Amino acid sequence: MEIFAATDADVAAAVRATDIRATFGAPQPPEAADPRPRPQGERISLRGVVKSFGARPVLRRLDLDVPAGQFLAVVGRSGGGKTTLMRLICGLDAATSGEVRIGETPVTGLMPQARLLFQDARLAPWQRVLGNVGIARGPGWREKAHAALRDVGLADRGREWPFVLSGGQRQRVALARALVSRPGVLLLDEPFGALDALTRVEMHRLTERIWTEHGFTVVLITHDVAEAVSLADRVVVLRQGEIALDVQVDPAGELPRGRRSGAAAAALHERILAAV
Numbered sequence: 001m002e003i004f005a006a007t008d009a010d011v012a013a014a015v016r017a018t019d020i021r022a023t024f025g026a027p028q029p030p031e032a033a034d035p036r037p038r039p040q041g042e043r044i045s046l047r048g049v050v051k052s053f054g055a056r057p058v059l060r061r062l063d064l065d066v067p068a069g070q071f072l073a074v075v076g077r078s079g080g081g082k083t084t085l086m087r088l089i090c091g092l093d094a095a096t097s098g099e100v101r102i103g104e105t106p107v108t109g110l111m112p113q114a115r116l117l118f119q120d121a122r123l124a125p126w127q128r129v130l131g132n133v134g135i136a137r138g139p140g141w142r143e144k145a146h147a148a149l150r151d152v153g154l155a156d157r158g159r160e161w162p163f164v165l166s167g168g169q170r171q172r173v174a175l176a177r178a179l180v181s182r183p184g185v186l187l188l189d190e191p192f193g194a195l196d197a198l199t200r201v202e203m204h205r206l207t208e209r210i211w212t213e214h215g216f217t218v219v220l221i222t223h224d225v226a227e228a229v230s231l232a233d234r235v236v237v238l239r240q241g242e243i244a245l246d247v248q249v250d251p252a253g254e255l256p257r258g259r260r261s262g263a264a265a266a267a268l269h270e271r272i273l274a275a276v
């Protein structure tokens with residue numbers, strides 16, 4: 001295993017080379033300054049997907065199409081198969097039968113165009129923040145990692161160690177690490193579940209902004225129906241391995257994302273809760 005620790009000189013050079021003034025929510029510099037290729041959201045499709053562990057079926061003949069660029073939220077009770085679904089989409093696990101595709105490509109192993117974020121940030125403690133974001137290395141990794149840190153409002157934290165960061169900041173580093181390769185699909189497995197309410201709202205706004213700027217396809221798992229209604233284009237309820245509800249959040253385009261309140265949002269909230 002390669003263990004790499006960026007030296008202070010490395011980090012200082014990377015920080016000097018980019019704009020460290022950009023902070024969370026600040027306007028982003030022109031695309032030309034970013035060394036990463038422009039991302040393309042990718043379609044996700046599942047056809048007749050079954051996943052069993054031993055004799056126990058967890059996903060039962062699932063059909064699901066997520067159009068490129070859509071923000072889909074998946075809600076459901078514990079044990080309903082949500083994480084299993086994510087693992088099949090990114091190729092961490094294989095379906096027992098049926099087919100999963102990202103774009104036109106059948107998922108037969110780990111998919112480089114899909115990135116998965118968990119509830120815990122899973123940072124490498126022996127790497128500084130910049131090293132964590134660029135952990136996959138490759139040509140130009142420092143510049144790419146720094147651009148991703150700037151995306152998440154942590155441009156000036158690259159030289160710090162993960163243990164000095166707050167939980168929300170660690171999740172932002174994990175998000176930057178996922179974004180560094182400009183994925184077509186971002187899979188979020190309850191990444192906000194362990195955060196306090198204010199940090200969670202910050203992360204909602206950050207996720208929405210980055211999704212708008214990057215244009216990737218998002219699948220967000222959450223137990224929080226309000227979070228699903230607030231952020232997503234569409235909500236799917238997964239119950240005992242089957243889709244119990246599949247609903248567009250705002251088909252008429254009347255509910256501003258992030259401020260979805262009022263009777264229509266409340267009715268949708270109730271409908272989702274009834275299906276969970």
Ligand SMILES: Nc1ncnc2c1ncn2[C@@H]1O[C@H](COP(=O)(O)OP(=O)(O)OP(=O)(O)O)[C@@H](O)[C@H]1O
Binds near residue numbers: 058082
């Ligand atoms: N590797 C595995 N081996 C055996 N059973 C598994 C495995 N992974 C998941 N399961 C089982 O599959 C079912 C669905 O698990 P999954 O983690 O997908 O649910 P979930 O909806 O994400 O739950 P939660 O909301 O609690 O995270 C559970 O009963 C779980 O015990």
